[in-house]
Amino acid sequence: MISVILTIFAPILGGFVYGIERIVRARMQSRMGPPLMQPFYDFFKLMDKRPIMIHSFHALMGIMYFIAEWFALAVLLLGNDLLIAVFFHVIAVLALVIGASSVRSSYSVLGALRELMHMISYEPLMVLMVVSFYLVVGSFDIKDVLHYNGYPILDLPLVFIAFLLTIPMLLQKSPFDVAEAHQEIIGGPEIEYSGPFYEALYTGKWIEYIYVFTFAFLFGGSHYWLGAILVIFAFLFINLLDNSTARLDFRRMVKFAWIVLIPMAALNVILLALI
Amino acid sequence: MINPNVEIFETTLEKVVEDIKNWYDYKKYHYVTINGVDEGGKLRIDWIFADYNEKNKMYVFRVTDVSFDTLIPSIANIIPSAWMAEWELRDMFDVEVENTQKGIFIKDPNIVAPLRKDK
Amino acid sequence: MESLIVLSIIIPWVFALTVYLAKNDFVTNSLSYLLLPILAFFAIELFFGTLPVYIHTSKILDILMDVYDFGLLFFFLYVGIKYKNSLVISLAILQITLLIMALIMMPHSDTPNIFVDKLSAFIYVIVALVGVPIVIYATKYMDYNEKNKHTFVAILLWFLGVMNFAVSVNNIEWFFALFETTTLASYALISFRKDEEAINNGILALWMNQIGGVAILIALILMIKYNGYYHFTDILNHPKTVAIAALGFLSLSALVKGAQMPFHKWLLGAMVAPTPVSAILHSATMVKIAPYLLLRIAPVIKGTLLAKLLIITTGYVFVVAAIIALTQDNFKKILAYSTISLLGLMMLAAVVGTPIALTASLVLIVFHAFAKGFLFVEAGVLEKAFHVKYIKQMRRLVERAPITLMFIFFGFLNMTFVPFGTFIGKWMMIEEVSNFLHHGSYIILILYVGAGSAFLSILYMKVLGISVRKAHGIERIKPIKLPITFNFVSVWYYLWLLVITIFIAPFIANEIVPIANMIAGNSANIHAIGLSLQMNHSILYFWQILGALILLLLIHALPYFVKFKADIVHPYNCGERFPRYIETWNFECLSKYENYLIAFSIALFIMVVVLGGGLL
């Protein structure tokens, strides 16, 4: 029941998360920052903009991204297999990438290509993470994970750290905000969207917050307080990281993911499996 | 009050590149810019240099009485950064300079040689 | 039943002969169309019929087979001499020697030589449903400035028969003969255009495949020497005693035939031939022999050191081929590399050998066959109707060839995305392998699958990205009319893929799983609950399948129908009117490592040979 509600209201919740994030970020930069409801103000404003577009294909892909993102979240929360949810996320990426590539704008295309580099960095790690959950819990079922009596975080500390460092890739945060890279490619895949179509992308990102933090929550097992702490910790950590790093090149990102994160997670899994 | 110590080498358009080439040592001198002055129907061109080591010291290679339809030689192969000033010279005075094109600053075809007094 | 089997093999040959002799467009076209229902009927009849079927053949056939073998090998020798290729010559001589040795050593056996079980019937079905449309397609394809259409179609038809035959034999010596026949066929097809490049690539295919032949012969000799039997059924019936080394060499031949690195070059070489060749080599036939062979012997090699070696090798190929594909810019080459990659995955799954893994392998075979056939057909359409060969020429394809692009899009979706079969295969693999993680080193398998599928996804997205780029709304698109044949074949594949995907749960649970169960000897825990697919305790709900399917259908097809009412503006270009020149990345730096990657694969291969052979 909770998961149904969570799924339905994910955009709203995500909006709040994003709103909090903007305030937190501003505070970290010694600024006052926008009001909490700012994402929703943006949302309503975009709603009321006169739509313009490059072509329908492109505009449609923006909307598909939103739907796919939401659907991926639904699969995560309502389905029973974490692994499938990971793969459903790829559909959202597909819509984003295809949409971004469909316009003749070098920024958009570069953004799309960089988005692919993101995917190559986080996708194997997500699979590994899910598998490590399986090792601990003995099931791919999200409900089983949530009813697991132990503390997955204690079994999977390295996986958690690796995941923590993957979040910036998923959520486009510094140091791995290469696909969005505002100062380079001005938002990358989202650059050519406007008005209601941009809105779809903007909101899709909020859902992605929920999607990602759900995984962080799972590390708490059946101890929901622990899950909540982990989520808050992850949230603060990635924001601090966001504010204390420069954007790295996508090559560095891929290398980092493959040389540091994946072996780290794999090591954890191997240790876990052997013991 | 400032007190620039300017050494002026008068030369001619044919000889100027040769002169600069013989004199210029990029380790010692510092190319500043090329400057054109419209002296009533005739152009005066200064190639201006400064010294890294000596205070207030400047050097000027000066060619006077250049008519607006002569080709002005380029020093860009001696001083690679000189092309900007040469291109600008062309835009501003509408004179021909070796290896340059119009349009670095002035793209509107209606504006011609703003720094010439006769136009 | 027996007659069905014989007919399935003979009819394509008869048709081939007719086509070759008649050299008449009408005959060629109608026969190829006619073959589709016939073979499909036979295959499906067989598949649902009572299996397995054993056919005892007369001694004469055995002798004929031997004669044929020698004829074939001498033909290879002849080819080697003709083109002055010492490799071909020496390999042919080696094969002849080994064959003679084998024949001398060969004891008598009462085991029937022809043996058709569900696995064979399964390949029959694929040959019929995927292979025959390619022949149909070829009849039209060859009309576009190509020579010797009828000969070509005849070879293709003959080849289908060979393929059916190859998966029905039980005798490994026969299998060798058919294996080499497919080698011959690939040589003939690849060098079909008879220009220098074609011949070079044909020769390449020849000698590489000959290595596979040598491996089979060695396996045969070993098996005769140590076990005294040389039939697949015998191997399966004596799983404990069989010489692992023999199986090792059999697997090696599978690696060669499956174009696993370092033997991938021959499959790439197939590109120079007319596109139906690639289609048929990659999708329906030839390369499928490789996973077929491994599936045959899967129960015996399961869990051995050999299996682990093969897992490492094939998994490596799965990832590396996908990486190398990223650096390619020839569309067919990209498809070829992705075939190599996915073949790696199929074999990997086959080698793991649990019922679920076998199911995964079979699912991958089906979907790969359909999707790759589809993609190559479209690649040929692109080449012939739109003159597109390189992905950089695919720029703005959506404006010129929207429908073809839609098909390509769908093909690509099938190759990696949820809920299509390829995804299901990977999913099953990961979940299954997770059970073995207690053996530690299997973690590499998870990484292989995770990484490989990510690389493949970005490969497809990259290619799609460049072809969907366009400047206008769809309303300005004027599609070029395509021949009916092309459309028929495309729609054929499209619908099959669509239908199977919607009913994927019952399809897998009711059709594929029994095969896997049959091979493995115990049953896979896969069920269909309504249209949802349950595996162990995980469920892929129908709403998920349907949702993903709808999403993807919308993504790839809807853009042609949706037209938003909104103002059109130009893309942002910093406010300037700079020329737009946008292609894509070619991951150049990766190609620097290509040689290292391949070198490593050679090392792995040698490891398989040495360790696998060392198990004697």
Added chain:
Amino acid sequence: MVKMFIESFKNLFSKPETVKYPFEPFPEPEGFRGTILYNEELCIFCDKCENVCPPGAILFEIVDIETNKREYNYNPYLCIYCGACVDVCPKADEGCLTQANTRTKPLGEEVVKDKKLGYLMNRITNPKEVEKAWSELEIRAKESREKYAEYKKQQRMKKRAQAQTKKENS
């Protein structure tokens, strides 16, 4: 990275540096170079301010040629607030031309009216017309000046003629 990490964390819990303007007033500092204010009564119409003004944001239009009545016009949106006019005004000390230390409001929905801003600003109601009106005024002012010069010349001629005739008469 680590230092910034800690710094960010500290910042999170310390007071932001942001001022609350416009919700709280933020007066311009002493000596801020703001709007130029004009007092017609004190002006001696020496035109120095007009001549020195770099963008030409002060214009005197001669509305009555005969009496040489001049109207001071000032465009605060064109003004660059350099203060040169005040520096040059002979009557600045008395307050004829002063530079306030307040800013002019942005020109958006309405035009700010203030007698001290000169005539033009008080005549215009539609903010969108300011720029056009100013351009027209520029031309008018120039013309009026020419006319005035012409008028003066004629006057002089007349005077000279009168003097001539007077001389002749006498």
Added chain:
Amino acid sequence: MGFFSKFRKKSPWILHYNTGGCNGCDIEILATLAPKYDIERFGALNRGNPKQADILLVTGPVTKNCRDVLRRLYLEMPEPKVVVAMGACGHGGGVFRHLYNVENGVDNIIPVDVWIPGCAPNPRALIDGIVEAIKIWEKKSKDKEYMKNHSKEMIKNLGVNDD
């Protein structure tokens, strides 16, 4: 639409373009992003992308070389939008009035809604200007005084066939 318009004033996104001013104004825009004046308090973001911007913040007198770029950016912005000309330059060209390569102010190229006086206007002035712009923006969206046939206009005005 009334419901949505209410929130409009809380989320003005800015596109900034310098059309050849002296940078002074641009520095002040950066200063407004800085912690002391933090324009994000109003929900304003510097988007750098005309398609997602609501306020076009133009500085400088519009040189002839920048003219077409400015026009293109304006047309790429979706309605409703407002244009703010910042600094003396933006109004009649400021100190650069009547120079030969200058178009004498933004209003000669695209319709301006708010002019911010000053050279350079300080961040407070800029904030005032933005607040003013938001008011006009709201009014505009209520009046629906959009340009009809946006795309046709665009082609016409720019003669765009930019391939």
Added chain:
Amino acid sequence: MGNKIVVPFGSQHIALPEPVSFLFDTKNEIITNVKVDVGYVHRGIEKAAITKFEFTNVSYLLTRICGFCSITHAGGYHHGIEKLLDVEAPKRAEYIRLIITELDRIHSHLLANAHVAEVAGYENLFMQGVKDREIVMDLLENITGNRIQYDIYTIGGVRRDISKETAEYIKKQLLKLKDKVLKVYDFYDTDYTFGLKTKGISYISLDDAKKYNVVGPIARASGLATDARAEFDYLPYDEVGFEIQTRTEGDVWARNIVRQMEVIHSIDLILRAIDNLPEGDIKVKYKGRPKGETFVRVEAPRGECFYYLKGNGTKVLERVRVRVPTYSNIPILKELFVGEKYSDAQPIVLSFDPCMSCTAR
């Protein structure tokens, strides 16, 4: 082969507050070729300075060549015109000029550095950098009445004096600023990710710097000790003990560090200048019209700024020539991109802190 993507950067781009356009040909995001257009800001100031404006108020125009270093242009012009008119500004005026000039340099450098951080994707470093800069801006606004266009120079002196209290206030604020700047300096110096993004990028060797006549912090970051403050006598820098700050790395990072070092040095200079602020007038009267020609070099935040003035005894000058630092840095900037990644192009451009407004005038 088929992998070229042409990426425009400018003239409108979020990382570029000024119109300048670069057109990069990239392969896999590696730049293979670049086209630069620097002419967007051309307004025709040199022409206006010799037609529309008299020599008394032309400086209001010239300072608006650039908002960053309005004071430099005022300096370049006034030192020259004073030479032509043969007036000497009083010592106190010279010191006040120096103080404002250095304050201006501080704000410019802080912003330039912060901007590099911003385009490197390091938003917080940008914020920390510009946060402190507000202190200087407030000082400038207090002293001169405007944050950007100080208009403090006048022929023969300065227009406003610095009172005792203001001097004290400046001192207090600068001491406060120094601590903060040192902290930010530390970030630039030691931050790991920032180093990844800037170290070794767009390396200029000392030899190249000399060959291309690079000026300013860019040259000093390559170890070329050139600084008009030391090479030309225009303000009493010797008296306050000026020293050239150099680094030898020659990359984006070194340029930032040089600027940060100069900021600290400038703070010291101002503190010393305030301590030694001579008493006396701030302005002298002048007579006559400018006649003759003169050459002036002054140090703008971005490097040496050159002025050539020629008067002919009338109210309007005959030639005003401005050669600004960016103008002489563009040629090498153009050469630096090839082989770098597109994602580093923004830090490279902004590490030059290019001012098109003065380059094109």
